[in-house]
Amino acid sequence: MLASAIAWTLLFAPPDAVPPASGPVSAAEPPASADDSAAVSEPPTLLPPGTLVLAPALAGPYQLFDTEGLPVGAPITVGEGAKPPELQLPPGVYYLHGPAAVDPVVVASGLRLVWDGERVLPVEVWAAAQEARAQEARAQEARVAAELERAQQVPPPSAPAPTWRAWASPLASTLVPGVGQVLNGQGYKGTGLLFGTVGTTIAAAALFRLGNDGTRPLPAEYARLIGYGVFSSAAPLLWIYAITDAYRVATNKEVEPKLDHQLRLSVTRMMTVGFRADTRRPGFYDDWSVSLMGQATRRLSVGVSDLSVKPGGSTGPQVWQLGARLDYRVFDRKRLWIDLAAGSILQVAANGGRAPLDPDAARPRRTTKFGAVPYAQLDLRYFVLDRVSLDLTPRVAIPLTTRYYSANRALPRYAAELELGVSLSTYF
Amino acid sequence: MSAVQPPIRPRTRSLISLVVVAGAVAAMSACVFGFRGEVEFADEANLVGLDTVQLQLPATELVVTGEGARTFLDWQGSWVSLGGTGNDAVTSARKASLIWETWGAVGRLSAELPVEIRDITSLDHLDVQTAGYMAHEIIGTGDVFVSGIDAYVSVDLDGGSVEILGGTEQLRISTARGDVQLSTSAAVNVYSGIGTVTVNAEAGRDLIIDTVGTVTVNLADVDDLDLDIEGAGEIVVQLDTAKHVGAGSYRRAIGAATHTVQIRSGGGGVELGMLVLPEP
Numbered sequence: 001m002l003a004s005a006i007a008w009t010l011l012f013a014p015p016d017a018v019p020p021a022s023g024p025v026s027a028a029e030p031p032a033s034a035d036d037s038a039a040v041s042e043p044p045t046l047l048p049p050g051t052l053v054l055a056p057a058l059a060g061p062y063q064l065f066d067t068e069g070l071p072v073g074a075p076i077t078v079g080e081g082a083k084p085p086e087l088q089l090p091p092g093v094y095y096l097h098g099p100a101a102v103d104p105v106v107v108a109s110g111l112r113l114v115w116d117g118e119r120v121l122p123v124e125v126w127a128a129a130q131e132a133r134a135q136e137a138r139a140q141e142a143r144v145a146a147e148l149e150r151a152q153q154v155p156p157p158s159a160p161a162p163t164w165r166a167w168a169s170p171l172a173s174t175l176v177p178g179v180g181q182v183l184n185g186q187g188y189k190g191t192g193l194l195f196g197t198v199g200t201t202i203a204a205a206a207l208f209r210l211g212n213d214g215t216r217p218l219p220a221e222y223a224r225l226i227g228y229g230v231f232s233s234a235a236p237l238l239w240i241y242a243i244t245d246a247y248r249v250a251t252n253k254e255v256e257p258k259l260d261h262q263l264r265l266s267v268t269r270m271m272t273v274g275f276r277a278d279t280r281r282p283g284f285y286d287d288w289s290v291s292l293m294g295q296a297t298r299r300l301s302v303g304v305s306d307l308s309v310k311p312g313g314s315t316g317p318q319v320w321q322l323g324a325r326l327d328y329r330v331f332d333r334k335r336l337w338i339d340l341a342a343g344s345i346l347q348v349a350a351n352g353g354r355a356p357l358d359p360d361a362a363r364p365r366r367t368t369k370f371g372a373v374p375y376a377q378l379d380l381r382y383f384v385l386d387r388v389s390l391d392l393t394p395r396v397a398i399p400l401t402t403r404y405y406s407a408n409r410a411l412p413r414y415a416a417e418l419e420l421g422v423s424l425s426t427y428f
Numbered sequence: 429m430s431a432v433q434p435p436i437r438p439r440t441r442s443l444i445s446l447v448v449v450a451g452a453v454a455a456m457s458a459c460v461f462g463f464r465g466e467v468e469f470a471d472e473a474n475l476v477g478l479d480t481v482q483l484q485l486p487a488t489e490l491v492v493t494g495e496g497a498r499t500f501l502d503w504q505g506s507w508v509s510l511g512g513t514g515n516d517a518v519t520s521a522r523k524a525s526l527i528w529e530t531w532g533a534v535g536r537l538s539a540e541l542p543v544e545i546r547d548i549t550s551l552d553h554l555d556v557q558t559a560g561y562m563a564h565e566i567i568g569t570g571d572v573f574v575s576g577i578d579a580y581v582s583v584d585l586d587g588g589s590v591e592i593l594g595g596t597e598q599l600r601i602s603t604a605r606g607d608v609q610l611s612t613s614a615a616v617n618v619y620s621g622i623g624t625v626t627v628n629a630e631a632g633r634d635l636i637i638d639t640v641g642t643v644t645v646n647l648a649d650v651d652d653l654d655l656d657i658e659g660a661g662e663i664v665v666q667l668d669t670a671k672h673v674g675a676g677s678y679r680r681a682i683g684a685a686t687h688t689v690q691i692r693s694g695g696g697g698v699e700l701g702m703l704v705l706p707e708p
Contacts, residue, residue, distance in 0.1 A: 211605070271458065272458040272460060273458055273460075274460025275464070276510070276550070277464065277548060277549055278487070278552075279464070315546075316546065316547060317546060317547075349544075350543075351543040351546070354538060354539075357482075357529040357531045394458075401544065402547070404547065408547050409547060410546075410548045411460055411462070412462055412509070412512055412516065412548050413511070414462075414513060414516060415460055415510065418459050
């Protein structure tokens with residue numbers, strides 16, 4: 001600050017300027033009275049005086065001293081918001097005692113300078129800075145006002161919806177998919193869900209009823225089976241989505257997946273399409289099961305999985321199935337989670353064997369076989385509610401023994417399988 | 429839980445995209461990799477002292493041929509099984525077998541499949557040569573073709589079509605789904621869950637037909653009939669002794685009406701016509 005004052009002095013002072021004497025000081029406004037003028041002695045030089053405007057940020061009494069420590073003029077009180085006082089002074093260096101500190105100031109001959117409390121600068125520069133500050137303040141005020149107005153226009157996000165919708169909408173979508181969305185005012189979404197659910201259901205039923213008499217070309221038969229798998233899985237998923245989405249919208253809640261859950265209960269349908277011993281009839285292999293996974297750490301879950309029973313009917317073996325799985329969540333952002341998992345299915349197959357022709361002969365003893373199917377899988381979980389997710393699960397498995405599916409279907413050992421699973425999971 | 433989450437970084441976004449695409453590809457390629465193995469077989473059994481032959485078989489394509497005075501039952505066919513390797517598939521197929529048993533005057537040919545191969549093994553086809561004078565009872569699934577058996581023939585299928593040529597005593601056919609075609613002098617009792625039925629009746633015998641589908645009956649003897657048609661679509665009767673065109677039901681007695689022709693077609697069309705027998 002002192003350096004800048006000296007630089008200004010050197011810049012504006014004439015080469016033959018001399019330090020000011022303990023001389024007179026006059027305020028430009030209001031003009032000095034005639035008595036005051038008489039009391040002021042003449043400057044030792046003929047250089048015209050300079051003007052110093054006192055515009056410090058800090059209001060209070062100020063006193064100007066010359067380089068010899070003598071007071072120059074009377075104390076000046078700078079008021080907050082008042083017009084800054086102007087002093088007419090001989091050129092030179094002065095010391096200004098303020099309420100907080102003592103600052104050196106420079107007065108240059110014939111120039112109007114401003115002391116803003118920190119430094120001395122030309123009045124035009126100071127005025128421009130003042131104007132810029134004022135403009136910035138006005139802009140800031142405008143921004144705040146606009147923000148305030150916007151905030152008043154937008155309804156609060158947690159505005160309560162009518163309470164009847166919280167149960168009526170999901171109930172309506174349970175009875176007819178999509179109607180809950182219509183109740184919530186989402187007509188297009190509701191219509192899409194209605195047609196989507198009904199359409200996939202009809203398509204699945206039609207493909208199932210087509211059957212296979214062994215005369216259909218293999219590619220067409222594979223397409224039928226894949227189509228049946230996709231549509232028969234999509235239909236319940238869409239329906240469940242319609243119900244949960246109707247509830248979410250009706251209660252006006254954001255979905256926040258339950259990261260710190262302790263237990264996950266899943267109902268899963270795994271399926272694949274593949275060859276059978278009958279060359280003309282490929283098989284659709286599916287397996288409904290239940291899994292119960294406990295979350296051991298924030299990302300790691302372990303539990304029993306693939307629980308199911310396959311009755312087997314009159315000819316097929318009866319199969320009890322259970323498994324163990326380790327599951328690590330590699331990604332959880334917003335409503336999408338991605339898990340990597342590995343585990344093994346354990347199967348126990350029992351069969352009574354063929355009844356003998358002789359009605360008096362003893363029936364063969366029941367035979368029991370144990371099996372294992374290790375696998376790895378990817379879980380893509382999409383949360384439709386805080387504690388409910390719909391999952392898509394591609395899996396690769398290599399059975400170490402014959403693997404039994406529902407409807408008396410089976411695949412041989414060592415036959416690598418790519419399966420697709422769809423699940424409904426709830427979190428506790 | 430509700431804290432503002434940092435934006436997803438491009439690298440993370442790429443990883444997610446990769447994982448999702450990989451999952452989608454895996455989903456689209458839900459399939460199984462493995463091999464089929466086939467093992468052929470042939471065997472025979474003595475029919476002396478027997479009256480009835482039962483064929484209780486897994487799903488297959490069955491051909492049964494009767495010859496008048498045979499004393500042996502012969503059969504040939506092949507087992508097909510699945511495996512993760514070619515050798516494994518053949519090994520599984522070798523575990524399957526057909527077992528011949530007798531009890532009293534009844535002989536039975538049935539399949540023996542260990543539990544580990546039961547649902548991955550099929551009887552690809554089976555040809556049976558048997559005695560035409562013996563009664564035959566066939567139980568299974570798949571298409572059946574029978575010829576040259578004069579005695580009683582019963583076919584009971586979970587699904588599959590049936591074609592029988594010959595027979596003088598009685599034919600009883602029941603299939604959950606499939607077409608039935610008979611050319612016989614025997615009495616006929618046919619049930620099909622869905623399928624067309626065609627009967628060429630070479631002699632005046634009782635015909636009872638129950639199906640959902642088109643029924644065509646050609647009769648050689650039309651002088652002694654009790655016609656009873658119900659639940660039909662279009663009905664066309666062009667017999668030497670009766671003419672009719674209509675729909676729904678038709679009831680008519682011709683002559684002494686001792687031979688019943690009862691047809692239930694579940695809305696399918698019914699056509700009765702004359703069977704022209706070749707000159708002897």
